[in-house]
Amino acid sequence: MALNTGNKIPLYQQIKQNLKQRVKMGVYNEGSSLPSLRVLSKEFGVSPGLVQQAIYGLESEGLLAVQHGKGVRVLEKKSSESVAISFGFIQPYVEYMTFEGQIIHYAEKVFDRRNNFMIPKSSEGMASREREIVEHFVQNGVKGIILWPIDNDPNGEFFQNMSHRIPVVLVDRMVDGADLPSVVLDTHEAGCDVARHILGKLNCRRLLVLMDNLVISTNRDLIQGLSEQASEMGRMMDLTVMHLPITDFIQRLNVGDYSQVNMYIELVERQIREGGYDCIFCPQEEFLESVIIEPDMDKKFPELKLASMTGPMLTRSRKYNEFGVIRWVWDFPQMISSAADILQQWVLRRKRPTENVSIQIKQWQSTE
Amino acid sequence: MALNTGNKIPLYQQIKQNLKQRVKMGVYNEGSSLPSLRVLSKEFGVSPGLVQQAIYGLESEGLLAVQHGKGVRVLEKKSSESVAISFGFIQPYVEYMTFEGQIIHYAEKVFDRRNNFMIPKSSEGMASREREIVEHFVQNGVKGIILWPIDNDPNGEFFQNMSHRIPVVLVDRMVDGADLPSVVLDTHEAGCDVARHILGKLNCRRLLVLMDNLVISTNRDLIQGLSEQASEMGRMMDLTVMHLPITDFIQRLNVGDYSQVNMYIELVERQIREGGYDCIFCPQEEFLESVIIEPDMDKKFPELKLASMTGPMLTRSRKYNEFGVIRWVWDFPQMISSAADILQQWVLRRKRPTENVSIQIKQWQSTE
Incomplete structure (x- = not known):
């Protein structure tokens, strides 16, 4: 370089x-x-x-x-120690998701540890804005970029070319056509672990998986892990994966629109009854909270177990936290921290790293 | 300059x-x-x-x-248009408050509008770190700073001196000893408005105000506004202000510690009964949600009205949002946006502004 x-x-x-x-x-x-x-x-x-x-x-x-x-x-x-290098952090999320603020916060902390500067920018899910931000960073002396790509990012070739001018490390998702160092969460292994725990250790009869219908590698890998593990255990017949527009549903909740809640309550209740499920896994906590826990569905199905994934913060309601949902942790702080390490090394040693790091998704352990 | x-x-x-x-x-x-x-x-x-x-x-x-x-x-x-100036944004909040992420997000947006860079840093509530960050920014060519000071900030003289080397605009709070341009929310007028609305327009009999015991100008001004307005209406006897360690309580909730909830439920219930209050105003929504709304206290006191203050996002539970709490909006986006305008003008026109801007706190209107 x-x-x-x-x-x-x-x-x-x-x-x-x-x-x-x-x-x-x-x-x-x-x-x-x-x-x-x-x-x-x-x-x-x-x-x-x-x-x-x-x-x-x-x-x-x-x-x-x-x-x-x-x-x-x-x-x-x-x-x-007082010399700061400026790094850029591009991520695709927008205003109404508090998630965005959290991940910016992790990025801030991890660059601050080395007295460097982190400049956050949101691509707002737009491929054109992603390119503009990268070019703007390069023009203004930013020394390296962490990029959280948009869904189905078409900028692979662009990033590949850009990476000869400025180091770019990907987080959360790979991008087709860009051979860049990356740090992603190992959702395939997480899927295996969920199936092992629920169908194996807890010995549940039937597992209903409610997945968002967004086609991103994260979701695809998670489902694949679940299926492979269930298959290996000879329990394929006890696993049902249902796709629903869950992100859309949650975005409505976040602006106080509860118009879809009753429909989903009916849908889930009918599913449980007809399919005889004794466990539901949905990676998005907000769905379980508003459709199952808030309306006290556990009173109708006392043996029902719930499983989900969670960020590192407990931001759900008391009722949710006391329900005892089995949770796996999206370790975004670790993901961003690893990416920042790789990026800072790249900039300093002037040598392109080849790492593609997978961060393990562990089950959440209460500290009480 | x-x-x-x-x-x-x-x-x-x-x-x-x-x-x-x-x-x-x-x-x-x-x-x-x-x-x-x-x-x-x-x-x-x-x-x-x-x-x-x-x-x-x-x-x-x-x-x-x-x-x-x-x-x-x-x-x-x-x-x-592609020339970016780097600005620093220093704020005092730390990890477990999602609030931090939200305000960083606003700062990002408002500098991005002019294609400038915003570098967020947290002082973590420490006066020494605040000084270190400011010096680090100056040494590394940052051109201006928005500073959200810590509680009872002792760095007034330091900022005052620094402002001859780098423009600094204060948000949320003034700092003793520093004569700097500032943008704060007008909590005094908000207090007046709350009293006018609850004791006047809604004609409530008795108002219980539950305030955090943190001594910051924001809280002090809010109480003063409430008292002055109640006094002007000849209703001083119908207003009770109670100080409780509410921020500490909320920080516990955020890590899943509900051990104090029952104590506060009892305390509030006894207060309502003994004082005959028909309205409670508490600026912190989390307190009302976990102590009054989640345990269905409205069933015991059907005429009880609740009032609070809210950020620009609806992040509480469905039950909370459907309760009909009367809310005033902390307009942090507007506050940060005004501060960024003043700061960018100061840097570009090289002339120290004299503004001390007050942002009005308006009652929240449902968009439905």
Whole structure:
């Protein structure tokens, strides 16, 4: 990867900034020596003279000591700590989902740990806006991007090309046509775990899965995991997957529109009766809360168990939290944290990582 | 205000950036002429030669046309639009409050409207961290800061001094010792409005106000407004203000700790019975929801009315939303938006504004 020759910061400044960050991150420790001019100039793809210039600059700032004939020694880490690199975080969610605020918060924290800056932008689910934001970041000296792509993102080729100018790490979803490092949650394994727990450990008779009808890899993998595991246990006949427009339903709830609730209550009640289900798994807690728990459906079906997935925060009602829903945790903080690590390493070491990280989805354990 | 001579961006670049932003914001329109070199150099506090250099730079970028003897004409706005200025947004809230994510979201949107960058940082309620963040922003070329101060912020003098190096606009609260432009919500007038509505328009007999015991100006002003209005109506005897550790209670709910709920249910029930209250006003919806609405206290007191304050999003339960709580809206989006306007103007026009803006708190109107 070459230095960013398109932006307005002189190459020599960029090298200085990079070396400072390496000291700050402990790539070079206090008291140790820097690699030779030759090695560094090769690594940065610039002349040794330019690296020398940067080193003299850092010497005058008290970070390095040039010992003629003995190389360059790192003097103190302190002065490197205040240098911030700006990173961009692009995600597709919009106003009415409090979820957006939560994930921005995680991104803020994880870059703050290294005294870097995180600039959040929402693509608002639009492919064109995604491209505009990436270009805007590049033009304004942003050094790396975490991208949470939109559904069925068509920008694969664009990101692939862009990644030669600016490091991009994907989170939550892959994008067709873009071979970029990524961090996703392992929803396939989560699906297996849900089936193992409900049909195996709890030995439920029949499991009804209520899935959103949004076609994203997350949902597809989850269902595949469920099916494979049920099949392996010889319980395929005891698993029913039903697709419903659940996200649409939840968006209505969030603006106080309860007009669909009664319809879903009837639908679910009929399903349970006709199918003899003793467990319902729906990854979206809001659906279980408003359609099953709030209307006290457990009084009609006392043996009914509920299972869901949850963010790291307990934001549901008291009644929901006391129901004892079995939950698996979407570990978004861990996902974003891993992506930020990969991205910051990429920017600092100037070497494209090849990682595709899968974050395990664990069952939630009450801390009480 | 002088140009930022302490940071590493050359003065000439800073002037270029500023002129570009002025074109982008429409301070100078397409086709119009720039003020004379003399005027601009005086305004920036630099030599006319430096301004000339910046203008030639912008000419080569196609933004301006230098017409010798006829001044400088603005050619096109388009190329100015991609220049982003970085702003910092410091707020005191921490992880377990989803509130934090919401306000960061508003700040993101309002700077994005002008293609600028917003870097969020949390002071985590610590005065020392607040100072560190401000210094870190200044060192790294951030051009202006919106600051949501911590409770009883002791950094007044620090901010006052800092504001000569970097523009700072306060939101939500003033800070003793800092004479800075600010945007706050008019909670005093909100208190008057609540009293007028409940004791006047609805003609309730007795009003119980449950207030958090946190001593911040917001709460103090709200109570003062309530009292003054009740007094003016000759109804002081019908108003009781009770202070309780409500924020602490809500933080427990947010981590699934319901141990205090029954105690508060008993306390509130006894209060209503003994005091003959027919309306309760508590600015924190979570308290009303878990202590009064979820345990169906309205069945014991069918004439009981509830009043509260709400953020711009309906995130409470269905039962809560259907109860018909009378609500006033904390207009945080408007507050942050006004502060961002003042801050961006300050940075661009290089003139310290004197505004202290009060945002009116209006009663919430259902859109149905």
